[in-house]
Amino acid sequence: MIEVIGALLRWLQLASNMILIGSCVFLAIAARANTAVDAPWLARLQRALPWLSVTLLLGLLGLLATTTAQATGVAENAWHPGAWLELLQKTRIGRIWTVRAALALLVFGMALYIRVSPWARWRYVLCGTVAALTLAAGSLASHSAAGELSLTSVLPYALHIVLASVWFGGLPAILTVLFATSGKPSHEEVGRVDIQALKRFSAIALPVMIAVVATGIIVLDRMVDTSYAALAATSYGWFLNTKLALLAPILVIGACARRIWIPSLEQNADVAAAGGQGLRKWVTVEFVLALLLVLVATVLANAVPAKHAVIENWPYPFRFSIDATWGESGVLIGAGVGAALLVLAGGAVVLGWTKRWGTKSRIAIPAALTACALAVAVPPLAIQAYPETYRKTPVPFDAISVANGATLFAANCVPCHGPQAKGNGVLAKTFAKPPVDLLTEPHTAKHTAGDFFHWLTYGIPGTGMPVFADKLSEEDRWDIVNFLHATSRGYQARLINPYVAPNQPYMAPQNFSYATHDGVSGTLKDFRRQKTVLLVLFSWPESRARLDQLRLAYATLSGGNTVVLAMPLNDLNPEDLAAITADIPFPVATQGAPEVARSYALFRRTLSNPDLAGEGTVPKHMEFLIDRYGYLRARWIPAVDGTGWTDIGELMRQIDLLNREKELRPPPDDHVH
Amino acid sequence: MESWAVHALKRVVVGAAIAMCLHAAPALAHSMLVKAEPPRRAVLAKPPAQVRLWFNEEIEGDYASLVVLDAEKHPVTEIKPQLAPDDRKSIVLPMPELAPGKYSVKFRVLSVDGHVVESAFDFTVKGKVQKK
Numbered sequence: 163m164i165e166v167i168g169a170l171l172r173w174l175q176l177a178s179n180m181i182l183i184g185s186c187v188f189l190a191i192a193a194r195a196n197t198a199v200d201a202p203w204l205a206r207l208q209r210a211l212p213w214l215s216v217t218l219l220l221g222l223l224g225l226l227a228t229t230t231a232q233a234t235g236v237a238e239n240a241w242h243p244g245a246w247l248e249l250l251q252k253t254r255i256g257r258i259w260t261v262r263a264a265l266a267l268l269v270f271g272m273a274l275y276i277r278v279s280p281w282a283r284w285r286y287v288l289c290g291t292v293a294a295l296t297l298a299a300g301s302l303a304s305h306s307a308a309g310e311l312s313l314t315s316v317l318p319y320a321l322h323i324v325l326a327s328v329w330f331g332g333l334p335a336i337l338t339v340l341f342a343t344s345g346k347p348s349h350e351e352v353g354r355v356d357i358q359a360l361k362r363f364s365a366i367a368l369p370v371m372i373a374v375v376a377t378g379i380i381v382l383d384r385m386v387d388t389s390y391a392a393l394a395a396t397s398y399g400w401f402l403n404t405k406l407a408l409l410a411p412i413l414v415i416g417a418c419a420r421r422i423w424i425p426s427l428e429q430n431a432d433v434a435a436a437g438g439q440g441l442r443k444w445v446t447v448e449f450v451l452a453l454l455l456v457l458v459a460t461v462l463a464n465a466v467p468a469k470h471a472v473i474e475n476w477p478y479p480f481r482f483s484i485d486a487t488w489g490e491s492g493v494l495i496g497a498g499v500g501a502a503l504l505v506l507a508g509g510a511v512v513l514g515w516t517k518r519w520g521t522k523s524r525i526a527i528p529a530a531l532t533a534c535a536l537a538v539a540v541p542p543l544a545i546q547a548y549p550e551t552y553r554k555t556p557v558p559f560d561a562i563s564v565a566n567g568a569t570l571f572a573a574n575c576v577p578c579h580g581p582q583a584k585g586n587g588v589l590a591k592t593f594a595k596p597p598v599d600l601l602t603e604p605h606t607a608k609h610t611a612g613d614f615f616h617w618l619t620y621g622i623p624g625t626g627m628p629v630f631a632d633k634l635s636e637e638d639r640w641d642i643v644n645f646l647h648a649t650s651r652g653y654q655a656r657l658i659n660p661y662v663a664p665n666q667p668y669m670a671p672q673n674f675s676y677a678t679h680d681g682v683s684g685t686l687k688d689f690r691r692q693k694t695v696l697l698v699l700f701s702w703p704e705s706r707a708r709l710d711q712l713r714l715a716y717a718t719l720s721g722g723n724t725v726v727l728a729m730p731l732n733d734l735n736p737e738d739l740a741a742i743t744a745d746i747p748f749p750v751a752t753q754g755a756p757e758v759a760r761s762y763a764l765f766r767r768t769l770s771n772p773d774l775a776g777e778g779t780v781p782k783h784m785e786f787l788i789d790r791y792g793y794l795r796a797r798w799i800p801a802v803d804g805t806g807w808t809d810i811g812e813l814m815r816q817i818d819l820l821n822r823e824k825e826l827r828p829p830p831d832d833h834v835h
Numbered sequence: 836m837e838s839w840a841v842h843a844l845k846r847v848v849v850g851a852a853i854a855m856c857l858h859a860a861p862a863l864a865h866s867m868l869v870k871a872e873p874p875r876r877a878v879l880a881k882p883p884a885q886v887r888l889w890f891n892e893e894i895e896g897d898y899a900s901l902v903v904l905d906a907e908k909h910p911v912t913e914i915k916p917q918l919a920p921d922d923r924k925s926i927v928l929p930m931p932e933l934a935p936g937k938y939s940v941k942f943r944v945l946s947v948d949g950h951v952v953e954s955a956f957d958f959t960v961k962g963k964v965q966k967k
Binding site: 229232233234235248252253254255470558560562563566637675677683685687752753754832 | 867869870872873874875876877879880881893895897898943945947948949951
């Protein structure tokens with residue numbers, strides 16, 4: 163209930179603030195000193211300003227009450243002024259509210275002054291500016307400001323709502339002009355509106371609307387990022403679609419007003435009267451649609467943005483994916499034919515304008531060609547989807563999850579899928595359709611993590627894949643999904659060797675947490691944008707000589723902006739740990755190592771030794787170079803690669819290559835997709 | 836007399852406004868927990884001296900709640916969490932000496948943009964669990 167009241171109050175204060183801004187802009191632009199005397203609309207509009215300010219103040223007060231209840235998690239605090247004061251003093255949203263309330267009070271005072279003072283443009287400009295600051299201050303507590311509070315993060319959103327206010331807030335002012343005549347107007351009176359006032363405002367309406375759309379696209383891009391599926395399956399997406407659907411008729415009405423109705427007011431009496439009627443009716447419709455649009459925008463501003471939204475239930479049995487379908491028969495042909503048809507549609511637009519086709523032909527021919535292009539190109543990109551297809555895994559892609567997934571896979575999946583997920587378990591041949599090869603075939607790249615979660619949860623009808631919903635917890639099923647991703651990445655990583663391929667970061671390893679013998683704890687991610695990591699998975703006592711060599715080379719490695727993290731592959735007793743750490747200058751993990759060992763063992767495969775037979779063999783010693791941006795770039799396995807990094811000079815050359823690189827890709831994601 | 840369009844729109848607006856307010860989502864979090872110490876579901880050889888959480892947005896320290904519950908759902912400490920002195924995106928709760936067993940971390944924080952983040956995770960301290 164508190165959310166519903168909160169949404170209505172947000173709408174109330176936003177709408178009144180926007181109308182205040184728009185009215186002041188309208189008064190500053192449309193009115194002239196000589197219109198003040200005999201224009202009743204001017205007096206009405208000026209009388210409305212204090213009431214709008216009071217509505218804004220009441221809306222802000224209600225907003226403070228509901229925000230206090232939401233912030234504290236106690237509904238009763240909505241009625242507790244002490245809790246309000248605490249919120250105002252102790253939080254950023256409280257301080258922003260204080261600034262907004264002070265500015266709103268100032269607007270109220272100015273609105274009262276405007277009402278009693280003679281006409282002067284500067285008063286409207288000042289009142290509108292303070293009202294705009296009141297509104298813009300709210301953007302400091304918006305989604306846009308959530309990540310970092312900076313001019314570039316807040317400015318597009320602040321500009322968007324202030325410019326939208328000029329348009330939206332101007333509509334009631336236009337209606338005041340149009341309905342200035344008292345009672346039921348005569349046929350002639352309808353056409354005798356203050357045409358100059360409307361024309362002056364209309365002149366700025368178009369550039370303002372273009373700027374509103376442009377800033378809206380910037381904000382939208384930041385809120386959606388690449389989560390386009392969320393636009394068709396989340397509250398945020400539906401409210402955004404509703405907002406755009408409301409905007410379309412508003413733009414059409416605005417265009418008609420500008421091109422048809424307002425110019426007609428200057429023609430003969432009959433045409434002017436018809437234009438006036440049209441304006442009255444459709445600007446009223448536009449204002450009502452705009453009120454609804456602002457309500458949608460209010461809810462949208464408080465909804466989880468598309469880029470963070472969780473698509474719990476994808477409502478369609480299909481989805482479109484270039485990645486998953488590219489290379490399949492028909493996709494390339496469909497894309498080619500579709501592109502050709504789109505080119506033809508573009509040509510038809512140009513021809514329509516240059517050869518002066520009729521309006522119907524100019525619209526119908528390019529539209530038909532575009533529809534044909536989409537009909538040919540899009541269907542081949544469709545693949546099967548499930549309600550869980552776009553569900554985001556709540557379990558991070560880390561060593562703990564992958565190691566747990568490995569354990570669960572070994573306990574539940576090996577008889578059918580085989581010990582290494584190659585689809586060659588002892589029962590595989592008993593099925594009409596044997597399990598797929600999840601190790602060497604790119605199934606995790608072609609299907610979403612949610613697809614795998616669906617199959618694990620509900621099984622696959624017509625195959626031997628059983629239901630695991632009643633056997634494994636949700637978290638466990640996500641662990642298996644993470645393990646399958648790590649398994650597939652491990653196979654792709656066979657291309658990695660002791661030599662860095664410059665400027666080609668592509669392998670994202672799982673994050674891990676650790677605590678070391680000297681009491682330090684952290685995660686792999688902590689080194690991002692700071693240090694290259696040499697991750698050493700060692701066995702004791704087999705790796706004794708190598709650890710000694712690294713100890714001696716530690717100063718050189720540190721000088722190369724590299725940290726060494728040593729992780730035992732086997733359990734160490736206290737005596738062994740004491741022996742290893744006696745004079746070692748780099749940290750040895752005492753916590754987190756078993757999970758790192760188990761999950762990073764998946765990166766043991768090389769081109770010469772893909773290790774596909776049986777359960778596979780984990781080498782006794784492995785070393786990995788992870789660059790400053792979180793990507794696995796080189797690997798040395800003494801048992802396979804020979805002397806390799808025993809030549810510290812060779813190791814330093816690889817590190818030097820990494821140190822010279824700039825950031826080429828965004829850092830690896832914390833979750834699989 | 837009102838035009839048909841205005842009349843119809845009034846009905847649509849009232850209906851849509853009610854529907855929209857009923858759909859108005861609670862202030863759901865879009866801030867996220869990005870790191871935890873101890874990590875979620877960690878199995879620790881040594882009990883942690885503190886629980887520390889990192890978020891992707893700055894946190895209002897006075898409105899942060901962080902509780903660690905033992906296997907019997909009893910809080911292990913009455914101390915309130917504090918903002919980390921060096922990082923406004925992080926909160927810290929010092930721990931007493933924890934016995935071996937499974938623990939749940941429950942948190943509710945208010946990010947500076949007014950959104951609430953609420954979740955929970957477990958960790959385990961290795962060793963022989965004393966039966967009560």
